[in-house]
Amino acid sequence: MKILFKNANRLIETNEQEKCDVLVEGQQIVKIANEINEEADQMIDCEGKLLLPGFIDVHIHLREPGGEEKETIKTGTEAAARGGYTTVCPMPNTNPVPDNMEKVEDLFDRIEKDAVVRVLPYAAITNGLAGEELTDITTLSQTGVFGFTDDGVGIQTADMMLRAMKEAQANNMPIVAHCEDNSVVYGGVCHEGEVSKRLNLPGHHSLTESLQIARDVLLAEATGCHYHVCHISTKESVRVVRDAKKAGIHVTAEVTPHHLLLNEEAVVNDDANFKMNPPLRSKEDQNALIEGLLDGTIDFIATDHAPHTEEEKKKGFLHAPFGIVGLETAFPLLYTHFVKTNRITLKQLVDWMTIKPAEVFGLPYGTLQENAPADLTLVDLDKQLEIDKETFYSKGKNTPFHGWEVYGFPIMTVVDGEIVFKEETND
Incomplete structure (x- = not known):
């Protein structure tokens, strides 16, 4: 199967756009040129829209198995495709x-059956995410899992994390950490600061993460393990990661769109759609995250x-679960509020959503080049819409x-040469 993308624009290193045609054969990009006139099974007129490498998100939740009322592999990956993502990594x-071979194999079977985009799942660091017994990292490393994490809970003891890192390093696998010291959480549901005081809610201190x-x-320095920090949120955390990188420690970090776009001042009432973990923090923290992304302390963006x-989220800050959705809104939000306002370049944003996560984790994706996998996202930069949650695929x-x-x-989103999302039109 050959697909010819005509009249596209691509982004070059100077942050400028240049006209191009792209020929895809099978699962591979075989030719990129100013003009291609070869025969193809399908020709797509891109009409001057921007053709990008498919976005990569190494931190999502698909909820299946066990939480299918919230999301399934099918609905979550459909949402990913709509958001321009071609590779996602569920927690x-x-x-x-x-946490064992049987459960991981079942998960891969579910992915093979229902996933619309490429799904690279994590395995757990500890059995049942309980933090008490290490999983068989060596055996699980052979299954094709992306890495190891107990996301949702922090590893509470240094002994457990040290043993996990030793095993991961021996198998050339990353440890991906949700950092939260339970001894100083104190039941916090929002950032400990002005908003927690105003709404009389228990505060979640920055120290829990840093x-x-x-x-x-x-x-990580002692073991040589690749240690990756999930959803970094505080200025102290940025400082620690920056210092660790300067010391040559193999540490990387991600930041979410919502921590870049919002701070605690956005929380004006008991609306749990603003409740996430880590919480929206201070304006100072928000500025530190943006600075950390710009100077390379933070490596990329993950949603x-x-x-x-909806029933869960209606319970308010004290009782609703942590978390918000992000796959379908990440690029337009960041493009609108950072690129169009000239705070960052389009090239920077695209890199943080494509090649940077690929480089950090050694993935062969994230580039628009000949001989690269045919993972493509076609973006209409001029399309303006109001975000409407009722239209979400998720x-x-x-x-x-x-x-x-x-x-x-x-x-439009293309994975391995197959169109997995196409905008509905009235034509």
């Missing part, structure tokens, strides 16, 4: 947890797409961005 906080990162970078039912409608006016929407 293991499911029921059952993928303490574990400080511990873990030293363990932490975390769908929940089962989760829990977003703080409902009603926001944004520009720049993916209108």
